[in-house]
Amino acid sequence: MRRNVILLFVAAVLLTSFWMVFQETPQTTVQMQEAPDFSWQGADASHHRLSELGAKPVVLHFWASWCAPCREEFPALIVAARRNKNIIFLTVSGDEDGARAEAFIHQYAGQELPDNLLVAVDSTHALAFDMFQTVQYPETILLDSAHHLRRKFPGPVDWKGKDVQDYLNQLR
Amino acid sequence: MKWLAILLLLIPFSSVADNHTELDYKDFMRIPVLHEGRIKPMDSVARIMFKRISGHDALPGNSASAWFAGVLFDPVRAGAQKWFLVHSPDVLHMLSLPESAEGTYSYEELEGALASHTPLLKLVAAKDKKDQTAADQEVLRLFFLMNNFAEFMESFSLLMPLADIDPQVREKLGVKDNADVTYFDLLKIRQTLREELKNIVVRKQDHIDKYSAHEQSIASLMYRMDLLEAADKENALLRVIPSSWDESGQWFSPWSVIEKGDGSPASAALFQHWHLLAQAYLHKDAALWKAESEALSATPARTWALKLEVLYHRLNPLGISLALYILASVLGFVATIRRAPAILTASYGALLTGAGFHAAALCARMAILMRPPVGTLYESMIFVSFIASAFGLWLEQNKKNGEGLIITGLIASLLLACASVFAADEDTLGVLVAVLNTRFWLATHVVCITTGYGASLVAAMLAHIYLIKRTWQPASMLALLEQRIYRVAIVALFFTTVGTMLGGIWADQSWGRFWGWDPKENGALLIVLWLIWLLHGRVGGQISVLGFVIGMASLSIVVMLAWVGVNLLSVGLHSYGFTSVAANGLLIFCTTEAVFIVVTSIAIYTLRKIKHAA
Numbered sequence: 028m029r030r031n032v033i034l035l036f037v038a039a040v041l042l043t044s045f046w047m048v049f050q051e052t053p054q055t056t057v058q059m060q061e062a063p064d065f066s067w068q069g070a071d072a073s074h075h076r077l078s079e080l081g082a083k084p085v086v087l088h089f090w091a092s093w094c095a096p097c098r099e100e101f102p103a104l105i106v107a108a109r110r111n112k113n114i115i116f117l118t119v120s121g122d123e124d125g126a127r128a129e130a131f132i133h134q135y136a137g138q139e140l141p142d143n144l145l146v147a148v149d150s151t152h153a154l155a156f157d158m159f160q161t162v163q164y165p166e167t168i169l170l171d172s173a174h175h176l177r178r179k180f181p182g183p184v185d186w187k188g189k190d191v192q193d194y195l196n197q198l199r
Numbered sequence: 200m201k202w203l204a205i206l207l208l209l210i211p212f213s214s215v216a217d218n219h220t221e222l223d224y225k226d227f228m229r230i231p232v233l234h235e236g237r238i239k240p241m242d243s244v245a246r247i248m249f250k251r252i253s254g255h256d257a258l259p260g261n262s263a264s265a266w267f268a269g270v271l272f273d274p275v276r277a278g279a280q281k282w283f284l285v286h287s288p289d290v291l292h293m294l295s296l297p298e299s300a301e302g303t304y305s306y307e308e309l310e311g312a313l314a315s316h317t318p319l320l321k322l323v324a325a326k327d328k329k330d331q332t333a334a335d336q337e338v339l340r341l342f343f344l345m346n347n348f349a350e351f352m353e354s355f356s357l358l359m360p361l362a363d364i365d366p367q368v369r370e371k372l373g374v375k376d377n378a379d380v381t382y383f384d385l386l387k388i389r390q391t392l393r394e395e396l397k398n399i400v401v402r403k404q405d406h407i408d409k410y411s412a413h414e415q416s417i418a419s420l421m422y423r424m425d426l427l428e429a430a431d432k433e434n435a436l437l438r439v440i441p442s443s444w445d446e447s448g449q450w451f452s453p454w455s456v457i458e459k460g461d462g463s464p465a466s467a468a469l470f471q472h473w474h475l476l477a478q479a480y481l482h483k484d485a486a487l488w489k490a491e492s493e494a495l496s497a498t499p500a501r502t503w504a505l506k507l508e509v510l511y512h513r514l515n516p517l518g519i520s521l522a523l524y525i526l527a528s529v530l531g532f533v534a535t536i537r538r539a540p541a542i543l544t545a546s547y548g549a550l551l552t553g554a555g556f557h558a559a560a561l562c563a564r565m566a567i568l569m570r571p572p573v574g575t576l577y578e579s580m581i582f583v584s585f586i587a588s589a590f591g592l593w594l595e596q597n598k599k600n601g602e603g604l605i606i607t608g609l610i611a612s613l614l615l616a617c618a619s620v621f622a623a624d625e626d627t628l629g630v631l632v633a634v635l636n637t638r639f640w641l642a643t644h645v646v647c648i649t650t651g652y653g654a655s656l657v658a659a660m661l662a663h664i665y666l667i668k669r670t671w672q673p674a675s676m677l678a679l680l681e682q683r684i685y686r687v688a689i690v691a692l693f694f695t696t697v698g699t700m701l702g703g704i705w706a707d708q709s710w711g712r713f714w715g716w717d718p719k720e721n722g723a724l725l726i727v728l729w730l731i732w733l734l735h736g737r738v739g740g741q742i743s744v745l746g747f748v749i750g751m752a753s754l755s756i757v758v759m760l761a762w763v764g765v766n767l768l769s770v771g772l773h774s775y776g777f778t779s780v781a782a783n784g785l786l787i788f789c790t791t792e793a794v795f796i797v798v799t800s801i802a803i804y805t806l807r808k809i810k811h812a813a
Contacts, residue, residue, distance in 0.1 A: 160462025
């Protein structure tokens with residue numbers, strides 16, 4: 028009996044040791060998260076939800092008219108929206124005044140916005156700050172067609188660059 | 200001075216009371232933190248920091264976690280309390296600090312002293328390491344420790360309430376009059392505040408006396424925000440927020456999330472929990488504290504391992520084993536002298552229970568670290584200690600005379616006690632250097648070679664018993680003991696030889712050569728050659744029984760030199776194990792062993808001569 032107990036102790040240690048050989052390293056890698064089904068108010072005061080967009084990838088772009096890098100980036104964003112018709116470009120304005128946001132958009136987009144480019148007015152920062160923790164503008168988050176959070180670009184994005192276009196192609 | 204700046208910002212919100220014992224730290228202890236390369240529970244970070252700072256494991260009557268919560272959420276109070284142990288009179292002299300009865304100083308005191316000796320610090324830091332005195336090294340250690348402490352104190356400064364918030368600002372934020380407003384809350388309206396300040400400056404320039412109360416409040420708020428940001432934006436030590444975007448599995452501190460733009464809905468939720476936890480601590484809201492610490496401890500990443508680690512530290516199974524091993528050897532000694540079977544059984548029970556706790560501790564460590572049990576000198580000490588106790592139990596099983604109990608109780612307890620010397624920077628569950636982090640080789644080569652060390656030490660200790668007994672007993676009465684030394688030596692030879700060969704194969708894979716005459720390799724070979732020489736000499740009859748036993752007793756010196764000694768040479772590829780801590784201990788051990796062997800050998804030969812003459 029005593030001999031068995033000794034063997035049990037030694038076996039427990041040695042077996043656990045060899046079991047460790049076949050275990051995977053503990054991973055702390057990113058677990059894919061689903062975006063919350065948030066709602067927003069459009070520039071025309073209409074209300075929408077993310078789920079209403081259907082199974083389409085979404086480019087969630089946070090910006091403000093007072094932000095210099097946003098102003099620089101926006102024309103290329105509109106071109107990207109025109110080029111990727113199957114992706115929704117939801118641009119969330121952090122301007123407290125919705126009219127300023129709309130004026131800004133039209134200034135850059137000409138008279139007509141691409142159908143897949145939507146403007147959300149987030150004057151209370153409930154979307155940008157409270158939900159997505161966007162502290163500095165501009166910021167872009169890519170959602171796949173199941174609306175999982177796939178990638179984030181803090182700061183301006185090179186919309187003409189291959190990296191972004193390749194990623195947008197993957198999202199389709 | 201950075202500390203004063205933060206103090207000014209946070210002082211109005213120092214905690215309202217001294218006593219935080221009513222807060223339940225059970226869940227707080229288990230909150231995961233990425234610290235020094237590994238996800239560990241908050242409790243482990245707290246223990247490591249407290250040990251480094253104060254030299255103690257925990258406060259009397261309170262846990263390290265409770266202390267650490269104070270550091271994180273009540274930094275003003277923590278900065279004024281005397282935790283830092285400075286025992287070197289040279290350091291006190293260098294920093295012009297007055298001697299204190301307890302030898303402890305507060306962060307505030309030390310920060311002031313270090314700040315006024317900046318040129319001296321620069322001079323010490325610029326010195327080559329080998330030219331630094333013990334006092335120089337202690338001052339530098341203190342400096343880095345204080346930097347870490349300061350970072351921890353300011354980890355949540357962005358979530359701590361700020362004083363004197365203008366009612367209009369509160370209105371903009373949509374918060375009530377009595378609600379706390381933090382730097383993080385203000386980020387939401389920073390652009391508006393900035394524009395407002397710009398307009399004020401355009402209208403009134405920097406004539407602050409002409410500013411209205413509201414305008415002064417806006418200017419002050421923006422100044423405080425800038426001050427806080429400048430002081431803490433690099434704060435990255437307390438990594439409690441797993442990145443939602445970084446595919447390498449990075450974790451960030453709250454300040455880093457903001458600085459790196461790593462925010463996400465998940466991090467926003469965690470920020471909210473931390474904010475409420477800080478509030479609960481400051482307002483002593485036990486229910487909120489419990490709810491928030493529970494929510495934070497439920498965040499992903501091997502929750503069971505975090506619980507196990509907290510339990511491991513609380514139970515301290517190796518401490519229990521140490522006590523039981525000491526008890527076993529004392530009882531074994533008493534039982535042998537008084538020939539009392541009941542005491543012998545109690546001794547056996549103590550050793551067996553000690554080995555049980557020891558095995559549980561090793562399994563727990565493996566489960567926590569997810570790797571085989573031997574990777575550092577500390578770990579090899581506790582593993583060899585376990586192997587020795589298992590051998591002792593096996594020996595005692597075969598011959599119930601207390602010998603196995605005494606020697607293994609002694610070896611196991613000595614090794615466990617010595618292991619604490621090798622505890623790397625107070626964290627015994629540390630991450631391995633990359634070259635060692637190969638589970639297969641850790642489980643084969645290292646386990647094999649350390650089992651060989653364990654068997655060798657048991658054989659050596661049996662040889663000690665032989666030498667002692669031989670001074671008054673004839674060789675014929677000790678034939679069985681000599682036989683057991685021989686058998687254990689064969690086991691030791693088997694494991695050390697296989698282990699050394701496996702080490703060569705690992706070296707071939709890692710460094711591209713099987714053998715490189717590295718000190719560690721030479722040490723392993725020395726043990727193998729020593730055992731082969733003695734065993735062959737014994738079998739071939741070239742070495743007498745007494746010569747064989749003396750050689751086996753000397754094996755303890757050979758093992759300790761190969762195991763610990765080569766690490767003191769500071770040369771070779773096995774640089775992961777270098778330490779200067781054990782030099783004196785090793786010297787004392789080797790000298791004592793050598794003196795013991797020489798004295799007993801002389802005594803045996805002298806007594807033999809006297810007997811023959813008579």
